[in-house]
Amino acid sequence: MRGPGLWWRGKSTLGKVETYTRWSFHFFPLVELTAIGLPVFGQVEAGLAVVLFLPLCAHAVLCGVTASRSLDWTRGTREQPVRLLLSLGVFSALFGAAALGLAGHAPAGGGTAAATTSLCVGVLVFGVGTLALGVRGRRRVLGIVTGVAAGAGLVALAVGLNGSAALGVGLATLFGGGGLSFTSVFSVWLLDSVYELDAARETRTRLAVAEERLRFGRDLHDVMGRNLAVIALKSELAVQLSRRGRPEAVDQMIEVQRIARESQREVREVVRGYREADLGAELAGAQGVLTAAGVDCSVTGSATGLPPAVQSALGWVVREATTNVLRHGDARRCRVTLRPAGNHVTLTVENDGAERTAAQEATGKPGALGGGTGGGTGLAGLRERLAAVAGTLEAGPVDGDLFRVVAEVPLPPASSTASPSASSEATVSRSVSEEVTP
Structure with missing residues (x-):
């Protein structure tokens, strides 16, 4: 049987x-x-x-x-x-x-x-x-x-x-x-x-993805549209001044250079928002997307106070787990729990309606993601991202049709968490000085 x-x-x-x-x-x-x-x-x-x-x-x-x-x-x-x-x-x-x-x-x-x-x-x-x-x-x-x-x-x-x-x-x-x-x-x-x-x-899922793409396109348009128009205008002004032998042409080109660097920095920030997942935004987005797809989703826990690297790694886990819930199985309920405990933080994503066969194919074997040779590329990417912050990832079917993904990441000491801030402040200072200095 x-x-x-x-x-x-x-x-x-x-x-x-x-x-x-x-x-x-x-x-x-x-x-x-x-x-x-x-x-x-x-x-x-x-x-x-x-x-x-x-x-x-x-x-x-x-x-x-x-x-x-x-x-x-x-x-x-x-x-x-x-x-x-x-x-x-x-x-x-x-x-x-x-x-x-x-x-x-x-x-x-x-x-x-x-x-x-x-x-x-x-x-x-x-x-x-x-x-x-x-x-x-x-x-x-x-x-x-x-x-x-x-x-x-x-x-x-x-x-x-x-x-x-x-x-x-x-x-x-x-x-x-x-x-x-x-x-x-x-x-x-x-x-x-x-x-x-x-x-x-399936249509609601595709609409959610299309809406995210439109948002990305709007963000790029808002960032680049005005700056490119200003660059084109100042470049044309610099050409006219240069033909007339006016020294103000140099000032205009310096301004064009500054705007170009500012545009580059803003574009990197927009892209970083997609490449470096923000855990708080991913938790809220997962709840919204799953609810729109007819899945009863609840989120417990807060990402406040977690280091940026940990938030980015766990944010990717939430994003990939949400995608798997939508694409695989037939979930009615999904529970996302973020629980800091001592010197580590644990993220658990659990949903019902999991297809056991698909789960075994995705994980390579029941229970863990580490040993499968036939695992999906998304889960393999999660293992690599968590390994960069010394984290672990386990996933597999539990209690019949339930499927559970558990990511555990150690928290750095308090002294270590300060260094990234100092480093970022130095980076910001360096960027400001570069922008001010022609």
């Missing part, structure tokens, strides 16, 4: 719904044979029972094949199985009429009439329910159900059954076929709805 269990848990919700729907209709032929065919052997002679059971087996197989092709047509992988639908309709009608004919000519007081009448109703009910999978529109399904029920009642009268028996055949076919047809239509609607929801979720 371990293999089938892993196979089932490895499927997404979309795959589970489709598999359940398909196998439900594939199970219907067995139900038809068990509930309708086997009782015939106990009510009629053995020879007649075999004669009736063999076409019933053919009808059950035809229903199963038609149901499978109709579901493929529903998903758009095949054309509508028109020939199979016509064949099933004709076969069901002929088989039902033959069974009613046997019931009309059966001797009174025996079980043959009751058995063949039940056989007729069962064949028509399963036939109509399967036909409903291959047509679209409530009116068409309703027309098939009522038409078959009325036809069954008229044929019952024509073969010699009394009025009450014919009415019973018609009503049984109407309610039985209507109930199974409703099940078929509802199953197709549910399957289509699940696919549409999955497509909408």
